[in-house]
Amino acid sequence: MDNKKILVTSPLLPELDDFIPYLKEIWDSKWLTNNGHFHQELEKALAAYLKVPYISLFTNGTLPLIAALQAERITGEVITTPYSFVATTHSLWWNGIKPVFVDIDPITCNLDPTKIEAAITSRTTAIMPVHVYGQPCDTEAIQEIADKYGLKVIYDAAHAFGVNVNGKSILEAGDMSTLSFHATKVYNTIEGGALVMKDEKTKKRIDYIKNFGFSGETTIVAPGINAKMDEVRAAYGLLNLKQVDEAIAWRKQVADQYREALRGVEGITFFEDIEGVDHNYAYFPIFVDKEKFGMSRDELYYKMQEKNVFGRRYFYPLISTFSTYKSLPSAAPSNLPVATQKADQVICLPMYKDLGSESVTSVINAIIR
Ligand SMILES: *Cc1c(COP(=O)(O)O)cnc(C)c1O
Numbered sequence: 001m002d003n004k005k006i007l008v009t010s011p012l013l014p015e016l017d018d019f020i021p022y023l024k025e026i027w028d029s030k031w032l033t034n035n036g037h038f039h040q041e042l043e044k045a046l047a048a049y050l051k052v053p054y055i056s057l058f059t060n061g062t063l064p065l066i067a068a069l070q071a072e073r074i075t076g077e078v079i080t081t082p083y084s085f086v087a088t089t090h091s092l093w094w095n096g097i098k099p100v101f102v103d104i105d106p107i108t109c110n111l112d113p114t115k116i117e118a119a120i121t122s123r124t125t126a127i128m129p130v131h132v133y134g135q136p137c138d139t140e141a142i143q144e145i146a147d148k149y150g151l152k153v154i155y156d157a158a159h160a161f162g163v164n165v166n167g168k169s170i171l172e173a174g175d176m177s178t179l180s181f182h183a184t185k186v187y188n189t190i191e192g193g194a195l196v197m198k199d200e201k202t203k204k205r206i207d208y209i210k211n212f213g214f215s216g217e218t219t220i221v222a223p224g225i226n227a228k229m230d231e232v233r234a235a236y237g238l239l240n241l242k243q244v245d246e247a248i249a250w251r252k253q254v255a256d257q258y259r260e261a262l263r264g265v266e267g268i269t270f271f272e273d274i275e276g277v278d279h280n281y282a283y284f285p286i287f288v289d290k291e292k293f294g295m296s297r298d299e300l301y302y303k304m305q306e307k308n309v310f311g312r313r314y315f316y317p318l319i320s321t322f323s324t325y326k327s328l329p330s331a332a333p334s335n336l337p338v339a340t341q342k343a344d345q346v347i348c349l350p351m352y353k354d355l356g357s358e359s360v361t362s363v364i365n366a367i368i369r
Helices: 016-029 037-050 063-071 087-093 139-149 200-209 231-241 244-262 297-306 337-345 357-368
Strands: 054-058 077-080 098-101 124-128 152-156 176-180 193-197 268-270 284-288 346-349
Touching: 016 037, 016 231, 037 054, 037 231, 054 063, 054 200, 063 087, 063 152, 063 176, 063 193, 063 200, 077 087, 087 098, 087 124, 087 152, 124 139, 139 152, 193 200, 244 268, 244 284, 244 357, 284 337, 297 346, 297 357, 337 346
Parallel strands: 077 098, 077 124, 124 152, 152 176
Antiparallel strands: 054 193, 176 193, 268 284, 284 346
């Protein structure tokens, strides 16, 4: 009998002993926030690790979405996916923008580019796709549409830390990309996030916006917000960056073990690796086909819990079903058949560094038996 709960995730933590000298340095300097030296160091280290030209740190992964929309002066309508964490759409709402939901592709679970054009109106100003589970969007097709209609593209890349396609960072796609460094993500700074941009001018503007709009001691250039990352979390982030490769390698082994056991199980499907893509194994979603598996997703979900295996139904319910959004015309389930089906089929299995192979076996047994 397994009587230890296996949870969907567990945070990647640096060694406490390694963290103490960093804290000592912060205490000695008394420089706690406002672009301190750990903040500057982490921006440099992340730009190098992620292979991106410019990055600006944030205090979480939601504020960079809000700030990117502000910086690009996005208004009117924005096309987005309902199959994501709710912060994606909330960032539009906080900017007074009307979200327009477009259905997802059944293979990638990302915004379906073939359905975008039909949703464009004279008020559309941007597209906000999500690389859900770290699976790359069809960035070329999306850019082609954006160029044709003069739209901005802001990627919610909260799941896509370290994902490269043919050696190039996925974070370079579109006009800007956001990251989340929340405790539950592949790489975390407890709470934290970032915005990735292409040029120095945009970085400068974003750095002003995240600091109330201050461009100098007495000059305000924009109605900014306070979204700065502090020194304690920047230092923690530097330490965690040193072990993120090891964490991703561990996750890959877990994914391989799941795949080997579940391949060929009737009614269960999952993602395989894509050639040329460096995956980060942020999540391991399985999709349950009730007819073929002989049990609904929810039946399986609760049966697993009885065996102490706690997956999560990411992403269920769809964002478009929440009270704030459900009356939008684009939120109608008939407009979103693929997303609706995926949301009804998905369970994300436990996935984190140090998840032992015996625990992985327990998860597999809770599904198969
Ligand atoms: C986690 C997440 C966010 C928000 O990040 P926080 O750091 O929790 O604010 C935004 N979008 C997606 C898709 C996420 O998964």
